[in-house]
Amino acid sequence: MLATQFPIRKPVKLIAIAAVFAAPFELAVSGAHAATPTAYVTSETAGVGVIDLDQMSLAKTFPVGADGPRGLSLNADGTRLLLANKNTGDLAVIDTQTGKVVERVKIGKNPEYVRVHNGYAYVTYEPGQAGGKPGADDDDNALPAEIAIIDEKTWRVIRSVKSGHETEGVEFSRDGTTMLVTNEGDDTLSVYDANTGAPLRTVPLPAGGRPRGIKASPDGSQYVVTLESSNRFVVLDAHDFHVVTTVDTKLGPYGVAFDPAGKRLFVAAARDATLQVFDAHNYAHLADVPVGKRCWHFSFTPDGARLLLACGRSNAVYVVDAQTYQTLQQIGDLPLAWGIVTWPTSAGSIESR
Known part of the structure; x- marks a missing residue:
């Protein structure tokens, strides 16, 4: 008689079952920080303030104030925050989960502005200048400024291209093929091939204007400087760079951005403690919003409901309702607040969406 063979059933390993249930929990915990809407604010003395946008409060500070951070930008997935540091003359790469500096890239004197685009970081610096506090008037430099282009895969400078004197804002065309840089020291706009860094043209701007911020219009047909x-x-035509129109503002216009819907243009009149609002199509003046002192840069929250202004001489971030223009609160303990970006990325004077 043949014996009936039954498959041997191995004891169930409870640890395996536990792992199955634990894995989603661990993933949820590890992704909790990334899922929380966050703003990052550079403070030249305190470091980087991290604002929880759900609670609208300063959650923590990355203590890199000794480096003198100014410009900042996030990589494509929000895991790395890039800082242009004037005191150390480098680009610091911070792990946004831990707040630790994981890379440093030597740049040169006075790195100020940084933008991330298609896997590369673009950092402006000024070989002819020793640096200084933001908002201070700068003397003309003997040497033109440069833009260092860094590969995010290797964190190495792959090339550096010359610009005008005292570079300020950096913007990219809507199709991503062109990089534009404002030069306040010689009143020009430098235009480059974004892929190769090759200079394409230099656009003269009104003499004595000291160009600062630049932003492409939502449809890509114009640039506002x-x-x-x-x-x-x-307002410049994006094809041939002729001046389409000129619009008066209050004192010291600096950061500029279109709202996420592309219907309004916002300009930070830094020396007048005012955020100005214009129609994005005909540039008619719509409103003046009282804010803090020397608000250089700003960003919308990811949902577009509020504006966050880094107000350097008020040492705070002002939170403004994007529809009613009412100031909702101030988030303090951010001395010499300079730049601000959010994750998820939203429209602002530094980043574009």
């Missing part, structure tokens, strides 16, 4: 010293902004 703020002129800090002449208290106005110019």
